[in-house]
Amino acid sequence: MTERSTKTFIGAFVLGAIALLVVFILLLGSGTLGGKNPTFELYFNTSLKGLIQGSPVYFKGIRIGKVNSIQIRPQLHSARFQTPVVIEIERNTATILLEGGKEGEFFENTDALNKLIFNGLRAKLGITSILTGQLCVELDIMKNAAPVDLAQLQPYKGSPEIPTQLSSLDEALN
Numbered sequence: 001m002t003e004r005s006t007k008t009f010i011g012a013f014v015l016g017a018i019a020l021l022v023v024f025i026l027l028l029g030s031g032t033l034g035g036k037n038p039t040f041e042l043y044f045n046t047s048l049k050g051l052i053q054g055s056p057v058y059f060k061g062i063r064i065g066k067v068n069s070i071q072i073r074p075q076l077h078s079a080r081f082q083t084p085v086v087i088e089i090e091r092n093t094a095t096i097l098l099e100g101g102k103e104g105e106f107f108e109n110t111d112a113l114n115k116l117i118f119n120g121l122r123a124k125l126g127i128t129s130i131l132t133g134q135l136c137v138e139l140d141i142m143k144n145a146a147p148v149d150l151a152q153l154q155p156y157k158g159s160p161e162i163p164t165q166l167s168s169l170d171e172a173l174n
Contacts, residue, residue: 038108039068039159042085042123042137046166050135051125057087058126059139064093067137086159087123087137113160117153120145122165 048070057065068086075082113121122145126138142165153161 037065037088037091039086039088041155041157041159041161042087042164043082043161044085044123044125044164046125048083048085048125048135050127050133051085051137052134055134055136056128057089057137057139059094062093064139065089085137086157110160113162114150116141117148117150117163121162123162124165124167126167 051067051070053067053069055067056063057067065088068088071084071086073082073084074080120142121139122142123137123139126136128134128136139162145163145165148163153163155161
């Protein structure tokens with residue numbers, strides 16, 4: 001090989017390595033590399049103004065995820081609209097101790113999730129910023145939560161439903 005062709009070969013190799021590094025960083029940052037985070041569906045019976053894609057999701061004040069999407073689904077037979085809000089829970093933010101001393105993803109364990117819903121797990125809208133009016137989703141165990149028939153909860157595109165409750169502000173306005 002001539003000196004010129006060697007330099008060209010080394011330059012192409014370095015450019016290829018840089019391109020692979022950039023692709024790896026982009027995949028790592030997008031969250032598509034590795035396991036997919038579990039998603040859940042929520043239906044709120046109030047205005048969603050101020051809730052946007054990417055809004056935080058909190059459980060007992062700890063940020064555990066984000067709003068993935070907000071959609072509109074008309075029900076033609078009743079002239080009503082459903083607005084499914086799909087939230088994504090980040091892996092390793094909530095784990096449970098399983099039999100045999102192993103840890104498992106809490107929100108991926110159907111039995112644990114159903115037990116929590118039975119005991120009052122509800123989602124409600126919270127205020128992230130009073131100045132901007134941005135909302136967040138708050139998950140918590142509500143002591144006075146209305147009972148929910150677990151058989152009535154319908155998965156949406158494979159995402160289990162978590163029941164919702166009106167926020168304190170919405171309750172005061174109603």
